[in-house]
Amino acid sequence: MPRVLIIGAGITGLSAAYFLKKHCDVLLIEKSGKTGGWIQTDVRGGFLCEQGPRGCRGVGQGEATLNLVHSLGIQDQLIEANPLAKKRFIWTDGRLEALSPSFLFKKGLIRECLFEFFRRKSQEEDESIASFFSRRFGVKTAEILADAITTGIYAGDIHTLSMRSCFPGLWEMESILRGYLFKRKKGGSIPLFSFKEGMVTLPLALEKNVQDHLLLRTEVLSYKNNKARLSNGKEVAYDYLIDTTPLKEVSKSSIALIHLGFDNDTIKNPGFGHLIPTGNDPHVLGVVYDSCLFPQQNKQTKLTVMVGGARFPEVVNTSKERLIEIALSALKRQMDIDERPSFVHSHLCKDAIPQYSVGHHRLIEEYEAKWKNHFFLGSSTEGVAVNCLISQADRLAKKIALELQ
Numbered sequence: 001m002p003r004v005l006i007i008g009a010g011i012t013g014l015s016a017a018y019f020l021k022k023h024c025d026v027l028l029i030e031k032s033g034k035t036g037g038w039i040q041t042d043v044r045g046g047f048l049c050e051q052g053p054r055g056c057r058g059v060g061q062g063e064a065t066l067n068l069v070h071s072l073g074i075q076d077q078l079i080e081a082n083p084l085a086k087k088r089f090i091w092t093d094g095r096l097e098a099l100s101p102s103f104l105f106k107k108g109l110i111r112e113c114l115f116e117f118f119r120r121k122s123q124e125e126d127e128s129i130a131s132f133f134s135r136r137f138g139v140k141t142a143e144i145l146a147d148a149i150t151t152g153i154y155a156g157d158i159h160t161l162s163m164r165s166c167f168p169g170l171w172e173m174e175s176i177l178r179g180y181l182f183k184r185k186k187g188g189s190i191p192l193f194s195f196k197e198g199m200v201t202l203p204l205a206l207e208k209n210v211q212d213h214l215l216l217r218t219e220v221l222s223y224k225n226n227k228a229r230l231s232n233g234k235e236v237a238y239d240y241l242i243d244t245t246p247l248k249e250v251s252k253s254s255i256a257l258i259h260l261g262f263d264n265d266t267i268k269n270p271g272f273g274h275l276i277p278t279g280n281d282p283h284v285l286g287v288v289y290d291s292c293l294f295p296q297q298n299k300q301t302k303l304t305v306m307v308g309g310a311r312f313p314e315v316v317n318t319s320k321e322r323l324i325e326i327a328l329s330a331l332k333r334q335m336d337i338d339e340r341p342s343f344v345h346s347h348l349c350k351d352a353i354p355q356y357s358v359g360h361h362r363l364i365e366e367y368e369a370k371w372k373n374h375f376f377l378g379s380s381t382e383g384v385a386v387n388c389l390i391s392q393a394d395r396l397a398k399k400i401a402l403e404l405q
């Protein structure tokens with residue numbers, strides 16, 4: 001059987017190992033003492049705290065994740081988001097507003113969007129998210145909606161991030177509105193999902209299935225000529241290599257998650273949470289209303305305030321006390337919550353979210369052209385969402401399996 005060396009046991013490496021172990025002799029190497037990478041769930045003070053992702057969408061690439069869940073036999077652990085979580089809010093101009101047609105109308109965004117149908121596709125090979133949205137929908141839509149969505153996914157700056165790499169589906173569509181309407185007719189929305197005991201359920205189930213192939217607490221120091229050098233002094237030979245670790249050329253943004261628990265029901269407007277476009281808060285990116293989103297996971301009110309990203313890179317040097325102060329002050333201003341929380345925990349995710357700058361696709365093409373039988377997957381390459389990473393691993397495993405036939 002061909003030997004496949006996989007570097008990194010985050011969700012990408014674990015999924016690749018799981019999909020490939022039927023066809024190849026797989027070795028999965030992880031430098032830390034545990035699997036899951038950014039997917040970690042803690043239960044603290046009776047509250048479930050996600051230290052990374054808190055859910056996946058069921059649509060589109062979510063199918064690959066749901067298929068994996070079924071293949072692992074953990075479907076009984078799945079939980080769907082509360083229907084109330086369809087409601088999302090945005091904090092702009094000192095007000096918390098529901099993202100609704102009346103909000104779009106009030107802000108003049110519907111008028112700006114009407115002409116999108118008639119705008120032609122760009123001839124450029126890439127452009128920034130700000131440029132794309134301003135050109136197709138107008139500057140206001142870029143500054144309010146595109147900024148808020150980008151903040152929620154990439155914690156990044158719409159003026160430097162690449163539209164082509166951050167939102168490939170939208171980039172390829174001739175018209176977003178036409179695509180959206182077409183998709184709506186066909187699909188309907190499948191809700192967000194997680195697991196009763198949090199997102200960590202997925203990597204733990206994968207780990208159980210690949211444990212005979214897994215080497216923890218070992219770093220891959222370098223690789224060349226089908227041989228990799230490990231931190232334990234050994235060398236391993238391989239036929240294929242899958243590197244899922246962050247690419248050094250891609251910058252990353254850091255965010256702090258401030259988890260807050262309350263004894264009383266403090267959320268006046270239930271929903272998924274709210275996002276904050278740039279310029280509306282110097283530190284805070286948004287707030288997730290965890291106990292509304294997945295009430296199965298928290299009996300009492302639980303919120304997560306996200307601080308940092310491109311708008312506040314100093315987050316990495318900010319004390320926990322100051323971060324908690326920032327979070328509490330945002331809750332008071334934005335959600336009218338005056339009450340002291342009964343539980344507080346702050347967690348820094350340093351260099352967590354890759355920032356695909358304009359022209360990012362070229363870097364990936366160069367990597368692919370330079371290395372034969374070496375594959376570069378993971379959040380530094382073609383998407384940060386868990387669904388996207390599982391689907392990447394699935395596609396690659398099918399490609400390798402086909403080559404081996």
Ligand SMILES: Cc1cc2nc3c(=O)[nH]c(=O)nc-3n(C[C@H](O)[C@H](O)[C@H](O)COP(=O)(O)OP(=O)(O)OC[C@H]3O[C@@H](n4cnc5c(N)ncnc54)[C@H](O)[C@@H]3O)c2cc1C
Binds near residue numbers: 010013257383384386
């Ligand atoms: C705070 C936060 C919230 C998020 N929210 C969501 C969300 O709600 N929904 C969603 O879909 N996505 C979300 N994401 C994104 C998603 O969680 C990540 O993109 C994804 O988990 C990355 O997985 P990965 O396997 O590609 O990389 P990683 O998780 O970074 O795993 C890479 C692994 O490689 C190991 N490694 C590195 N170098 C070496 C080496 N030389 N040798 C051996 N091992 C090495 C690392 O220790 C690590 O375990 C969020 C991310 C963060 C940080």
